[in-house]
Amino acid sequence: MLVPTKKFDLPTEVISNELVAENHYLLRCSCPEIAAGALPGQFIHVLIPQGSGLLLRRPFTIYTVEGDEITMLYQLIGEGTNVLSSLKRSDSIRVLGPLGNTFEISPAPDPAVIVGGGAGIASLMLLAAALRENGAHALGLVGSMNSARLLSVEDLEAIGIETYIATDDGSVGHHGFVTELLMEILETHEMKNPQIYACGPDGMLRVVTKIALDYRIPAQLAMENRMGCALGVCLGCVCKVRMPSGGFEYQRVCTEGPVFNAEDIIW
Amino acid sequence: MNNIQPSLEIDVAGIRMKNPVMTASGTFGYGSEYVDFIDLNKLGAVVVKGITSVPWAGNSMPRIFETPSGMLNAIGLQNVGVDGFIDKKLPYLRNFDVPVIVNICGEQVGEYLEVTEKLDAADGVAAIELNISCPNLHCGGMSFGVDPKLTDELVKGVRGKTTLPLLVKLSPNVTDITVIARAAEGAGADGLSVINTALGMAIDINTRRPQLANVTGGLSGPAIKPIALRMVWQVYNAVSIPIIGMGGIMNGEDAIEFCIAGAAAVAVGTANFINPRASLDVVEGITEYLERHGMRSIEKLVGSLEVP
Ligand SMILES: Cc1cc2nc3c(=O)[nH]c(=O)nc-3n(C[C@H](O)[C@H](O)[C@H](O)COP(=O)(O)OP(=O)(O)OC[C@H]3O[C@@H](n4cnc5c(N)ncnc54)[C@H](O)[C@@H]3O)c2cc1C
Ligand SMILES: Cc1cc2nc3c(=O)[nH]c(=O)nc-3n(C[C@H](O)[C@H](O)[C@H](O)COP(=O)(O)O)c2cc1C
Numbered sequence: 001m002l003v004p005t006k007k008f009d010l011p012t013e014v015i016s017n018e019l020v021a022e023n024h025y026l027l028r029c030s031c032p033e034i035a036a037g038a039l040p041g042q043f044i045h046v047l048i049p050q051g052s053g054l055l056l057r058r059p060f061t062i063y064t065v066e067g068d069e070i071t072m073l074y075q076l077i078g079e080g081t082n083v084l085s086s087l088k089r090s091d092s093i094r095v096l097g098p099l100g101n102t103f104e105i106s107p108a109p110d111p112a113v114i115v116g117g118g119a120g121i122a123s124l125m126l127l128a129a130a131l132r133e134n135g136a137h138a139l140g141l142v143g144s145m146n147s148a149r150l151l152s153v154e155d156l157e158a159i160g161i162e163t164y165i166a167t168d169d170g171s172v173g174h175h176g177f178v179t180e181l182l183m184e185i186l187e188t189h190e191m192k193n194p195q196i197y198a199c200g201p202d203g204m205l206r207v208v209t210k211i212a213l214d215y216r217i218p219a220q221l222a223m224e225n226r227m228g229c230a231l232g233v234c235l236g237c238v239c240k241v242r243m244p245s246g247g248f249e250y251q252r253v254c255t256e257g258p259v260f261n262a263e264d265i266i267w
Numbered sequence: 268m269n270n271i272q273p274s275l276e277i278d279v280a281g282i283r284m285k286n287p288v289m290t291a292s293g294t295f296g297y298g299s300e301y302v303d304f305i306d307l308n309k310l311g312a313v314v315v316k317g318i319t320s321v322p323w324a325g326n327s328m329p330r331i332f333e334t335p336s337g338m339l340n341a342i343g344l345q346n347v348g349v350d351g352f353i354d355k356k357l358p359y360l361r362n363f364d365v366p367v368i369v370n371i372c373g374e375q376v377g378e379y380l381e382v383t384e385k386l387d388a389a390d391g392v393a394a395i396e397l398n399i400s401c402p403n404l405h406c407g408g409m410s411f412g413v414d415p416k417l418t419d420e421l422v423k424g425v426r427g428k429t430t431l432p433l434l435v436k437l438s439p440n441v442t443d444i445t446v447i448a449r450a451a452e453g454a455g456a457d458g459l460s461v462i463n464t465a466l467g468m469a470i471d472i473n474t475r476r477p478q479l480a481n482v483t484g485g486l487s488g489p490a491i492k493p494i495a496l497r498m499v500w501q502v503y504n505a506v507s508i509p510i511i512g513m514g515g516i517m518n519g520e521d522a523i524e525f526c527i528a529g530a531a532a533v534a535v536g537t538a539n540f541i542n543p544r545a546s547l548d549v550v551e552g553i554t555e556y557l558e559r560h561g562m563r564s565i566e567k568l569v570g571s572l573e574v575p
Contacts, residue, residue, distance in 0.1 A: 007303040009543050047541065055488055055541060056333050096543065228331050228338065229540040233296035233316070235342045236331035250325050250345055 005042070007231075008033040009096045014087045015069065022148040023076045024119065025085050032068040034097045040105070040127035041222055041259045044072065044097035045230035052083040059227045059254070061123040061199075062098060064155075073151065075119035099230050100258045103127050103220055105134060109195035112138040113217075114161070115182055115208055117200020118145070121152045123222040123258070124199055132159045139185060140164065143178025143200065147171040179207040186215055196220070202267070209262040219262035223253050230254045240266040273557035274564050275550065277311075279509045279532045280458030281432035282366050282394045284311035287565055288522065288550045291513050291536030292317055292370035292396060292436070293342070294487075295546075297356040298363070304543035309550065312366040314534060315356070317398050318386075319371070320378040322348035332469050332478040337490030337515075338537060339467055341481035344372055344401070349382045353389045366393030368434065372401045376424050387429040394432035397425055399451075400440070400463045412438035412463075415450035422454035434511065436460035437502070439491070444498050445505035452506045460511045460534065461502050462495045488537040489515040496528050503529025503570050517545065519552010529570040 008031075015028040034044065045057040058080040060072040074081055087093065105112070105127070112131045114124050121142055131138045140156040140163035147167060156163045165173025166181045174181045182196070196219035198208045205221050212219035228234035232255035241251045242264045251257065275286035289312040295301060298313045307313060325345025332339045347355065352369070360367045369386050373379040379397070386392045399412035399421060411417040422435055435451040437444055439462040448459055464485025469478040477483075495514025502510055512530025515537070516522050522533045538545035553565065562568065 009304055053335065054333070055336060055537070056338060057541060226329055226331055226333075228340075229294075231296070231300045231540075231543065233294060233300050234331065234340065234540055235325060235345050236340060238325070238328060238330065238345070240327070248324075250328075 005037045005098050011094050014091045017087045021151050026071055026073050028069055028071045030068050031070050031095055035065045035068050035070050038062045038065050038098045039102035040130045041102045042098040042100050044095045047094035048080045048083050054080055063122050063125050073122035103259050108134050108136040110137050110192040112136050113196045115141045115198040117143040117178055117204040120200030128161055129159055141178050141181050182211055206267050212262050220259050221262050222258045223260055225253045242266055286311045286550050287532035288546055289314050289534040290546055291534040294536040294539045298360050305547050307363045307365050309547055310365050312368050314368040314370055316346055317344050317370045317372040318346055318349050318352050319373055320381045327480045329480055334469055337486050337488035339484035339486055341479045341484035349385045357391050361391040368394045368396050370396040370398050372398040376421055380424055380428050383425050383428040396434040396436050398436050400438040413441050415446050418447050418450040419454045422451050422456055426455035432457045434458045434460050436463055438463050439498055440466045445501050448502040448506050452508050458509045461499050462514050465491050491515050499525055499530050500528040519549050522549050522553055523556050526565050526568045527572050531569050
């Protein structure tokens, strides 16, 4: 769903920046303007502090909104996230947002099946909260390499979401992929008006799409890509989207996305 | 201390501007994308994304990659096409009191001419910027801008179709940029935009694949500033039409450097991605510099390089 939210580019201070799982941090800052307008799935574009030598900003989904504060949950990937992880309380950063579209959540799914792979779960937390506020029945499926890297399970359970875990090494929960867990859930739970919401590595999203098509369940994916401006002008972050007319179009993850219907994505 | 209030107003190539700062094509969309951050009325000019005769889908992904102090892009000129631009994008820009410069591109001369005719007839176009870095279908994909004859033919053709001010945007991917600059001037260009992106590439050494699907792409940002400055200086010494300098301008000081090298105006590109207010910050930076140096305008600065 496209939403014309007003965007802000704000200087702000880090309130906290903590290691929450192996290789993953949660950064909190105060951004009243962004917090006020943020919708599930929307993201911020963060300027990596001066001196890092990096030019472009880095995009991260808004994980939670609490009053004037927003948080982002991020994985250490490369230089940018490494610099971010070294930020301390009262260090300044610049944040651009809120950006992108949002998930479609009405009519209320029954159940909403939320599938996060790795840091992908970060893009689904505001959605989970919105679904609960709407009284929707939601299930959380969280996939991780191992128990040490497991994210968000407590946060999901705290808002009353029944959560299932899959780990690659079997250290906790289902031993295997979160997509296997998804199949199992679809087979064993009553599906009245199901809707799948997923974010994670491309490989996982492709399997989720296949499952959704096989089971004829609508699925929405939060897509990621290298991003330049995040404002829709550089056309760097596109993905290939099937058009009703039969052709395709390159659509911007930052503007038409990050949320797309799974069946529309051409991998 | 003197209290001279500098005037930034200038006329470049027949385009009247409130200040010498434009946005670089492809880095500012169609203007509307930036209105949450800046008042478009405060810009010297808005240069829009390259337009072609029909909409172009663009290249496959990945299209961009960050490199030290710069970025590579191979977008493939994804754009709405000239009709889409005139119907859907231009009306919005008419709400502002800012010159709109339309960057145009094509794979053959005929396409450029068609786009020019339509823009010439449209309401609200202040000037045309000819991107001659596009691959020419009839010359095995060689860009118009690397050959003085092709440049001459293209610029003459477009010149014949419009009375609007005509800027020709030069490619840095040439042996001697002054040859192309003179060809464009001789064919009737009113001004030259210097430079477009510099061809580059990057490789993922683990997969041994190129970082861009297109293998090569255009380098922009601070990484190319020294090259751009050198080319502005060379072109300034070779032609008598005004130059719009661009390539890695991040702030007012960078812009002043371009003016000293010979640019009558500047364009801000990649900086818009990092700081959405960059273009206006450059305007403010130029003003501060002029105040600090007791100068009334930038005109005296243009090409004022003191060669030892
Ligand atoms: C809309 C959007 C929302 C996002 N939200 C989040 C979020 O909430 N939490 C989070 O942790 N990440 C999120 N990401 C991904 C995040 O932006 C990247 O991980 C980050 O930009 C990496 O920056 P870096 O400088 O550390 O790594 P870079 O130096 O930019 O990248 C290092 C290497 O990792 C590759 N790479 C880049 N991104 C990823 C990725 N996502 N997965 C695997 N490899 C990658 C690069 O191609 C490069 O080879 C989001 C991305 C988008 C587009
Ligand atoms: C993503 C991107 C898209 C661009 N698209 C165009 C274009 O459509 N037409 C054009 O003439 N130049 C295009 N350019 C080149 C810029 O207008 C400018 O000449 C170049 O980037 C150098 O300036 P900079 O370093 O300030 O970005 C593009 C540049 C970038 C980074």
